[in-house]
Amino acid sequence: MNGSLTFKLLKPHNHYTILLKKSYTTAAAAAHFTQHALNHPLTSLQCGTMLQSLTNSKSVTKGQKLHAHMIVCGVLRNNTYVSTKLAAFYANCGRMAEARVIFDGIVLKSSFLWNFMIRGYACNGFSMKSLVLYREMLSFGQKADNFTYPFVLKVCGDLNLVEIGRRVHCEIVVCGLESDIYVGNCLLAMYSNFGDMEKARMVFDRMLKRDLTSWNTMIMGYVKNGDPREALVVFDLMRKSGLIADCTTLLGVLSACADSAAVKQGKAIHGYVLRNSIAHCNNFLTNSLIGMYCNCNSMVYARRLFEEVSRKDTVSWNSMISGYTKNGDAFESLRLFCRMVPEGAEPDQVTLIAVLRACDQITALHFGMSVHSYIVKKGFDENTIAGTALIDMYSKCGSLDCSRRVFDEMPKRNLVSWSAMVAGYGLHGRGSEAISIFHEMRTNSITPDEGVFTSVLSACSHAGLLDQGKEIFYSMTNKFDMRPGLAHYSCLVDLLGRAGHLDEAYELIKTMEVKPTVDTWAALLSACRLHQNVELAEISAQEVFNMDPKRVVSYICLSNIYAIEKRWDDVERVRGMVRRRGLKKPPGCSFIEVDKLHSFLM
DNA sequence: TCTCCAGTCC
Numbered sequence: 001m002n003g004s005l006t007f008k009l010l011k012p013h014n015h016y017t018i019l020l021k022k023s024y025t026t027a028a029a030a031a032h033f034t035q036h037a038l039n040h041p042l043t044s045l046q047c048g049t050m051l052q053s054l055t056n057s058k059s060v061t062k063g064q065k066l067h068a069h070m071i072v073c074g075v076l077r078n079n080t081y082v083s084t085k086l087a088a089f090y091a092n093c094g095r096m097a098e099a100r101v102i103f104d105g106i107v108l109k110s111s112f113l114w115n116f117m118i119r120g121y122a123c124n125g126f127s128m129k130s131l132v133l134y135r136e137m138l139s140f141g142q143k144a145d146n147f148t149y150p151f152v153l154k155v156c157g158d159l160n161l162v163e164i165g166r167r168v169h170c171e172i173v174v175c176g177l178e179s180d181i182y183v184g185n186c187l188l189a190m191y192s193n194f195g196d197m198e199k200a201r202m203v204f205d206r207m208l209k210r211d212l213t214s215w216n217t218m219i220m221g222y223v224k225n226g227d228p229r230e231a232l233v234v235f236d237l238m239r240k241s242g243l244i245a246d247c248t249t250l251l252g253v254l255s256a257c258a259d260s261a262a263v264k265q266g267k268a269i270h271g272y273v274l275r276n277s278i279a280h281c282n283n284f285l286t287n288s289l290i291g292m293y294c295n296c297n298s299m300v301y302a303r304r305l306f307e308e309v310s311r312k313d314t315v316s317w318n319s320m321i322s323g324y325t326k327n328g329d330a331f332e333s334l335r336l337f338c339r340m341v342p343e344g345a346e347p348d349q350v351t352l353i354a355v356l357r358a359c360d361q362i363t364a365l366h367f368g369m370s371v372h373s374y375i376v377k378k379g380f381d382e383n384t385i386a387g388t389a390l391i392d393m394y395s396k397c398g399s400l401d402c403s404r405r406v407f408d409e410m411p412k413r414n415l416v417s418w419s420a421m422v423a424g425y426g427l428h429g430r431g432s433e434a435i436s437i438f439h440e441m442r443t444n445s446i447t448p449d450e451g452v453f454t455s456v457l458s459a460c461s462h463a464g465l466l467d468q469g470k471e472i473f474y475s476m477t478n479k480f481d482m483r484p485g486l487a488h489y490s491c492l493v494d495l496l497g498r499a500g501h502l503d504e505a506y507e508l509i510k511t512m513e514v515k516p517t518v519d520t521w522a523a524l525l526s527a528c529r530l531h532q533n534v535e536l537a538e539i540s541a542q543e544v545f546n547m548d549p550k551r552v553v554s555y556i557c558l559s560n561i562y563a564i565e566k567r568w569d570d571v572e573r574v575r576g577m578v579r580r581r582g583l584k585k586p587p588g589c590s591f592i593e594v595d596k597l598h599s600f601l602m
Numbered sequence: 603t604c605t606c607c608a609g610t611c612c
Contacts, residue, residue, distance in 0.1 A: 055603095088603080115603060150604045185605045192606095216606045248607045255608070288608050318609050350610040357610080388611050419612040451612045 041073040044082045051085040055092045063089050080106055084113045091120030096129075109140070115147040122151040122158075130155045131164070144171070146180045153186040157193030165190050178206075185213045192221030197230075212243055219252040223259060231256035232265060245272075247282050254288040258295035266292045267301075287315045294323025317345050322354040325361060333358035334367060349380050356389040360396035368393045384410065388417045395424030415446055423455040431463025438472070450485055457491035466499045486514045493520055497527025502536050518547040522554055529561050537561045552583045 042050075047070055054063045067086060070076045076083060083106050090099035103109070103117055114137045121130030134152050137144065144152070149172055156165035169187060177183045184207050191200035204210070204218055215238040222231035235253050239245070245253070250269060257266035270289055272278075278285060286309055293302035306312065306320050317340050324333040337355050340347055347355075352375050359368035372390055380386045387410045394403040403424045410417060418441040425434035438456045441448065448456075453476055460469030473492050476482045484492075489512045496505035505524055509516050521543040528537035541558045544551055559574040578585075 092603090112603065119603070147603055154605075180604095182604050187605095189606065211605095213606050218606095220606065246607095251607050258608095282607095284608055291609060294609095315609055322610070348610095353610045385611050392611070414611090416612050423612060449612090455612070 042069070042075065044075050044079050047075055047082050048085045051082070051089045055085075055089045058093050060093050060095065063093065080108050080110075084110060087113060088116040091116045094120065094124040096120050096124055096126060109142065111142055111145055111148070114142055115145070115151075118148060119151045122155050127155040127158050131159075131161075143175075146177055146183055149177060149180075149183045150186040153183070153190045157186075157190035160194065162194050162196075165194065178203075179208050181207075181209055181211055181214070184209075185211070185217055188214060188217040188221065192217065192224060195225055197221055197225050197227065212246055212249065215243060216246075216248045216252060219249065219256065223252055223255045226259075228256035228259035228262075232260070232262065247278065247285055250278070250285055251288050254285075254292045258292040261296045263293070263296035263298050263301075266296060270305075283311065283313055283315070287313070287319055290316060290319045290323070294319060294326065297327055299323060299327055299329070312343070312345060314345055314348050314351065318348075318350045318354055321351060321358070325354060325358045328361075330358035330361040330364075334364065347374075347378075349383055349386055352378075352380060353386055353389040356393040360393045363397045365394075365397040365399060368397055382411050384412050384414050384417060388414075388420050391417065391420040391424060395420070395427055400424055400428050400430075413444075415449060415452065418444075418446060419449075419452045419455055422452060422459065426455055426459025426462060429462050431459045431465045431468075434459035434463075435465070435468055435472070448480065450482065450488070453482070453484075454487045454491065457488055457495070461491050461495040461498065464495075464498055466495055466501070469495045483513060486517060486520070489514060489516070490520050490523060494523045494527070497524055498530065500527075500531045502527060502531060502533050506536055506539070516543075518544055518551065521547070522551065525554055525557055529557050532561065532564060534561055534565055534567075549581060550583055552578065552585055555583070556585070 047066065050066060051063070054066065063086075067076075070082065070086070076086070083102055087099045087102040087106065090096070090102065099117060099120055103113065106113065114133070118130050118133050118137070121127070121133060130151060134144065134148065134155075137148070149168070152168055153165065155161075156168060169190075172178050172183060172187070178187070184203065187203045188200050191197070191203065200218065200221055204214065207214060215234065218234050219231045219238075222228065222234060231252065235245075235249070235256070238249070250273065253269055254266060257263070257269065266289075269292075273285060273289065286305070290302050290306055293299070293305065302320065302323055306316060309316060317336065321333045321336050324330065324336065333355065337347070337351065337358075340351070352371055355371050356368060359365070359371065368390075371393075375381050375386055375390070387406055390406045391403045394400070394406065403421065407413070407417065407421045418437065422434050422437050422441070425431070425437060434456055438448070438452065441452070453472070456472055457469055460466075460472065469492065473484065473488060476484050476488065489508065493505045493508055496502070496508065502524070505527065509520055509524060521540045525537055525540040525544060528534075528540060537558060541554060544554045555574050555578050559571045562568075562570040562574065
C-alpha cells in the first residue's frame with residue numbers, strides 16, 4: 001500500500017468529508033483511522049474496528065503501523081480481543097510468521113482464531129502446517145466447525161492425502177456437518193482432486209442443497225479428470241434444474257468442449273456469452289473461447305474472435321500462437337508473434353515457449369536463435385521450462401551442440417529437461433550418449449518416468465544398441481516397478497527386429513501385456529523385409545491387414561519380400577489385393593522396386 | 603471467517 005496516498009487524502013479541509021461521503025472506500029476509511037491513531041491513543045474497540053477494515057482491504061503497511069501503535073500504547077497487552085483481530089489480519093494478508101507470533105501469545109484461543117490461522121496456512125502455500133494446526137486445535141479441546149472443515153479438506157485435496165481426507169470426511173459425517181453447503185462443496189473439490197469422481201458424485205447426489213459452486217465444482221472435476229463428456233452432461237442437468245451459469249460454469253464447460261472437440265456446443269456457449277454480454281467483464285472467458293476454437297481445429301473462428309477483441313492480453317496472443325502450432329501452421333504462429341510487440345502486447349514465458357515449439361516444427365533454427373536471445377534479454381533463461389523448450393528446439397532444428405550447451409548451463413533441471421536431452425541424442429542417432437545422459441539422470445536422483453523410458457529406448461533402437469536397450473527395458477519392471485506401455489514394447493520390437501532377432505520380437509508381441517496395435521505388427525513386418533523372413537512376414541502382414549486393410553505400405557513391403565524370393569505369383573496376388581481394395585499408392589512409395597527387380601531377374 | 607476459475611515443456 002502506498003503510504004503517501006494516505007496523507008494526501010487527509011488534508012485538513014476534507015478530513016471529515018471523506019467519512020461522511022457515502023462512497024468512501026474501506027481503504028480510505030482505514031487511511032483516516034491510521035493517521036488518527038498515530039496522533040491519539042486508541043481504545044481496543046477502535047483498534048478492533050480498524051483491524052477489521054484493514055483485514056478486508058489487505059493493507060499490510062497500514063496494519064503494521066497500527067500494530068506498532070498498539071504496542072506503543074499498550075493496547076495489545078493481555079487483550080485477547082485485539083490480539084485475535086491482529087492475528088486474523090496478518091493471516092488474511094498471508095503474513096503467517098507474524099500471525100503465528102501473535103497467535104502463540106494468545107492464551108484463550110477462540111474457534112474464530114483457529115479457523116483464521118488454518119485458513120491462512122492453507123491458502124498461502126503452507127498446507128502441511130495447516131493440517132498440523134488442525135490436529136493441534138482438536139488436541140486443545142477446540143471443536144472444528146463449518147468454517148474449519150472447508151480448509152482442512154482443501155489441504156487434503158492439495159496434498160493428495162487420500163486416507164486423511166477420508167478420515168476427515170468421517171469426522172464431518174459424525175458431527176453432522178455434511179449437510180453444510182460449504183463443507184459439502186469442499187468435499188466435492190477434495191474428491192475431485194483425488195481423481196475419485198465416483199465418490200465426488202456420491203457426495204453430490206446425497207447433498208440436500210446444491211448451489212452454483214456445487215455444480216461448478218462437479219463440472220470442473222470431470223474436466224480435470226479427463227471426462228469432458230460427463231462434464232457436459234452435468235451442465236445439462238444443471239440448466240434443467242433452473243440455475244443460471246456464471247463465468248466459472250462457462251469456463252468449465254468451454255474446457256469440456258475443447259477437450260472433447262465439441263465445437264457445436266462450444267459455439268452455443270459463444271452465442272450465450274454474446275447474448276448476455278458476459279465477455280465484457282471477463283478476459284478469461286474470451287480467451288477460453290479462443291482456446292476452445294483452437295482445440296477444436298476451428299482456427300477460422302478462433303481468429304475471427306481474436307481480431308474482434310479490442311483488449312487482447314498476452315494470454316489471447318498465446319492461445320492463438322499455440323493454436324496455430326497445434327494445428328500445424330507454425331508459420332502463422334510466427335507471423336502472429338511478430339505482430340505482438342508492435343500492437344502493444346508483452347510476450348511472456350508462455351509466448352516464447354509456444355514460439356519455440358513453432359520453430360522446431362518447421363526447423364526454423366535462426367528464428368529460434370533470435371527467440372533464445374530474446375529469452376536471455378527478458379531474463380527468462382533461468383526458467384526450467386523455457387530452458388527445456390530451448391533444448392528441444394535446438395535438437396529438433398539439428399543443432400545438438402546448442403542443446404547440450406543450454407542443458408549444461410541450466411541452473412535447475414527437472415525430469416522433463418533430462419528427458420528432452422535424452423530424446424535429443426536419440427533423434428540424432430547418438431544412442432550411447434542418450435544412455436549415458438539417462439544414467440547420469442539417475443545418479444542425480446531423478447526417478448525416470450514412462451516418457452524418459454520411451455525416449456531412451458527409441459534412442460537405442462535408432463542406434464541399434466540391442467543389449468543396452470533390453471537391459472533398460474527390463475529394468476522398468478525390475479528396478480522401477482513400472483509396467484511397460486505400448487510405446488516401450490514397440491521400441492523393443494523395433495530394436496529386436498532391426499538386430500535380426502525376429503523370433504524373439506514375435507514372441508514379445510505375442511506375450512506383451514498391452515494389446516499390440518497395427519504399428520507394432522507393421523514394425524515387425526518391415527524388420528522381416530530387412531532380414532528376409534518370409535514366414536514371419538506373412539504372419540505379421542496378416543495381422544496388419546486384419547487391423548487396417550488399407551495400409552498400402554504394408555502391401556508393398558510384403559510384395560517386395562516375395563519379389564526377392566522370386567515368388568511372382570504371390571507378388572501378383574498382393575498387387576491384386578491392392579487393386580481390388582481400390583487403394584492408392586502414396587507419393588514416393590510404389591511397386592517400382594519390384595518392377596525393377598522383376599525385369600532384372602527375368 | 604468459508605468453497606469452484608483459462609494458456610506453455612518430453
